[in-house]
Amino acid sequence: MNNILEIKNLNLFFGENQALYDVNLTLGCGTMTALVGESGCGKTMTAMSVMRLLPKSASVKSGEIWFNGANLMEYKESQMRDLRGNKIVLIPQDPMTSLNPLYTVGNQLAEAIMAHSKVSHHQALRKVREVMDLVKIPDIECKLNYYPHEFSGGMKQRIIIAMALAMNPELIIADEPTTALDVTIQKQIMDLIDELRKEFETTVLLISHDLALVSNYADYISVMYSGHVVERAPRDEFFKNPLHPYSVALLNSLPQKNPYMRLKVIEGAPPTIQEKIDGCKFHPRCECCKKGVCETQTPVLEEKFPNHFSACLVK
Numbered sequence: 122m123n124n125i126l127e128i129k130n131l132n133l134f135f136g137e138n139q140a141l142y143d144v145n146l147t148l149g150c151g152t153m154t155a156l157v158g159e160s161g162c163g164k165t166m167t168a169m170s171v172m173r174l175l176p177k178s179a180s181v182k183s184g185e186i187w188f189n190g191a192n193l194m195e196y197k198e199s200q201m202r203d204l205r206g207n208k209i210v211l212i213p214q215d216p217m218t219s220l221n222p223l224y225t226v227g228n229q230l231a232e233a234i235m236a237h238s239k240v241s242h243h244q245a246l247r248k249v250r251e252v253m254d255l256v257k258i259p260d261i262e263c264k265l266n267y268y269p270h271e272f273s274g275g276m277k278q279r280i281i282i283a284m285a286l287a288m289n290p291e292l293i294i295a296d297e298p299t300t301a302l303d304v305t306i307q308k309q310i311m312d313l314i315d316e317l318r319k320e321f322e323t324t325v326l327l328i329s330h331d332l333a334l335v336s337n338y339a340d341y342i343s344v345m346y347s348g349h350v351v352e353r354a355p356r357d358e359f360f361k362n363p364l365h366p367y368s369v370a371l372l373n374s375l376p377q378k379n380p381y382m383r384l385k386v387i388e389g390a391p392p393t394i395q396e397k398i399d400g401c402k403f404h405p406r407c408e409c410c411k412k413g414v415c416e417t418q419t420p421v422l423e424e425k426f427p428n429h430f431s432a433c434l435v436k
Contacts, residue, residue: 125150125292125324126171131184133166133175133348138394140166140179142348145422148292153318153325155339155356157332157371159391162345164328168294171326172211173201189291207237210285212278212314214297219281220269226280227265234287252283256313275306279313286317293318296328311338333375336360344368347392347402350422354429364431366409401434409435 126148133141141163148154156164169175171186173193186193188209193201205211213219221229230252231245240248246265253261256279269277278298285293295314299307315338318325329335335342335356342359344352344367352365363369373385389406392398398405404415411434420432 123150124148125189126326127185127187128167128171129185129187131167131170131186132182133163133170133184134180134182135176135178135394140348140394141170143421144184144345144348144350146343146350146353148324148326149340150324151318151322152340153315153327153338154341154343155327155329155335156343156345157329157335158345159330161391161393163348164330164345165296167345168211168296168326168328171294172205172209173198174205206233207288208290209292209294210288210290212281212285212293212295212298214300217269217274217277217301220277222269225266225268226272230280230284230287233284237288248287249283252287253280255286255317256280256283258283274302275309278302278306278310282310282313282317286321289321290323292324292326294326294328297330298327299331299334307334314338332371344371347398348394349402349432351403351420351432352430353422358426358429362426362429364425364429364436365403365433366407366436367403368431370406370408401432409433411435 124147128144128146131141131144132139144167146167156167158164170181181194227246227249230249231242234240234245234248235242249265250261253264258264258276258279272280298314299310302310311334314325317323327335327339339356342354342356343350344365346367352363352368363372370387374387376384387406392402400416400418401420404410407415414434418434420434422430422432425431
């Protein structure tokens with residue numbers, strides 16, 4: 122299987138504070154990879170590094186991001202503008218802030234298409250109808266003239282997905298795409314993303330903190346903790362045989378089939394970006410911590426089983 126995206130040894134800083142540590146991530150063509158972890162672990166910063174849409178205070182000190190054989194770190198801003206919204210698109214977590222309330226949905230979608238391709242407004246509207254049909258929006262001719270506030274949260278997210286699909290992208294980055302939605306609508310949106318991925322053979326990077334959700338959709342799981350990728354594996358292998366203590370703790374914190382079993386919490390809190398922790402970043406919260414080893418040595422991501430990587434000094 123060919124890889125469409127490879128992130129190699131990415132190190133990101135905010136001033137003197139390091140946010141990402143030698144992040145490595147590989148996405149195969151047509152697959153869905155879930156990047157999971159607690160809030161603040163670096164998931165979104167990793168995705169924004171791919172898009173080259175980082176805050177002004179952030180800087181990539183070293184690393185490479187290869188997309189279709191080209192290192193995006195060497196691209197000029199004009200080249201990145203051509204890539205964004207065309208070959209690489211973002212589905213943000215909050216559709217409420219992604220649509221302009223002053224314009225109809227039909228006009229917004231048409232403008233997005235015209236910004237990335239040399240077509241007339243009439244041709245763009247024809248494409249708008251096609252993508253709105255793909256994402257199963259009913260009564261399209263009427264909905265074209267709706268303003269964003271006239272749609273429900275789930276329908277707004279469908280509009281954002283339609284906008285993402287309009288240019289036939291090769292990579293979709295979905296950043297917590299179901300966070301603002303209720304459970305029933307979450308499943309509908311994830312089913313839609315998965316269905317369209319398979320139909321168009323599009324690669325998806327799914328950013329989430331919800332392991333229960335991604336277990337039904339992702340082909341591969343990468344777990345992040347405090348700016349480090351601590352485990353990477355195919356989905357079935359990950360859920361059957363998690364290796365890193367943090368991954369095990371995350372899975373143990375999920376609701377069990379027995380409703381009378383108490384949820385197991387991960388004691389403590391993730392470190393802030395300003396905290397300096399020697400050795401393994403997870404060791405203050407880890408039940409498997411080995412004194413004198415985990416506190417002083419920094420683990421690296423190693424292949425423990427075929428295609429199953431973990432960064433742990435004990436396991």
